[in-house]
Amino acid sequence: MRTLSLVFFLLSLTFCVRDAEEFAIKIALPSDPAHLDPLFSTDLTSQKLAKFLHQGLFQTTNNSFVSPWIRNTKHIPNGMEEIWQFQLNDNSPTIDDIHFSLNRLILESYPRKADYQFLKSVSILSKDTLELRLQKGTGEREWKEKLSLPFAAIIGKEEWGKNRLRSYGKYKLVQWKKNEFIDLVYQQEKTNNLPPNIRFLILPQSTTSLFLYRKSSLDAFKLSDFLLSIPEATSESTLTKKGRSVQYVSINQTNPCFDIHFRNALNFSIPRVLIIEKLLENHADLTYGPIPLPYLEKINLKLKPIPIVYDLEKAISELKISKCYPKILTQEIDFRMRGDDENQTKGRAIKQALEEIGLKIKLRPMEKAPLYKENGEGKGDLTLLTWYSDYDSVWNFLDPLFHPNKLGNGGNRSFYKNESIGKTLSQPNRNEADAKFVIETVTLDKPWIFLWSIQENYLVSKDFLRYTELADYL
Structure with a gap:
């Protein structure tokens, strides 16, 4: 297991290059990555960099999984385990590197370890043959998907x-x-579809990014909501990504007063359509529970209607039959969010809606690090959060966020516990019917105030658009 000193060493890793070196493309990031260790690629910046830096044994291609490094695959029948053997080709990393990397998934502690419980052992059979032993019943699609993620790089x-x-x-x-920049150089066969080198500038403020963009010193950055109307944000210069995130308010399930009627009241009190239209200028999409509607359009689960619409009268009625009514009206409810202007503006709109049903809400803007730390410790009553999908699967919107074994910083930040959900999410071979069950159950239980899916808008330069594959990495 790597020591903390190694992690901190990687955070400050620096090699000598010329400061004056020119880069084909410069992209803004709002913060440094927490880690470059793939096992810890859980924050958004680390995930974005992982797309450039890391590759797993498998890759996702047209809704299937392929490996550029495997010549032959063999499934060995066995009554106790799923056994797969892989013969590597000449272009693969060394078998020692692959064995070492996959073995870390078993031996080390990391935030997404529960996702890899299916992996029992990794063995080298010969100089080019590797064997994986998996939990019995683990479906081929599931383990290939997991081995294609940055964590298994x-x-x-x-x-x-x-x-x-x-x-x-x-x-x-x-x-x-x-806190300044990260430099990457292309290391595969030369292509015109991706730039030969990239500098990522650490720019917490989007106004600074806009200033550099206008000076032709920056090629891409994420537009804040208040910058969406600037003259430069034309259809030709703006790339929009939909259905990759869900913004929500976690309702702390450790508080016995926050029963289903209280949670119903909170959900019925939010005028989502009005906020999206007036505050977010229609740059967000509604969700079905925790799933963005644009993402649901890509899959056909035939979910039953569970309307969660603005209904002030219904919200007040539900609040009146909640466990701690009327005492809950006199208690100050701690509502936390990140302290930037964008999150505080959304927080104030939600606060106003909750106060209209009679609740006392204390708004608490916080820095990112203490917000996530304290939320992971179960502190705070309500917390405004955003989940960004790190791989294209409906399970990515479900497993980390609602699994009872992943409470707090593992992803389940509302501390939601549902035995049937946990049992379904722990199955080695899940199907569409299982996904339908989890989505509908969570939507009925309402461990969150379900809000919306943020549309990610990026302002890009003409130089950026020359590289046809680069937009896929944003």
């Missing part, structure tokens, strides 16, 4: 032992100057 064993990062993705790390 292959890294260099020898380099890792020397406190260096060797990645096998499209790009390699050249320099990381904390």
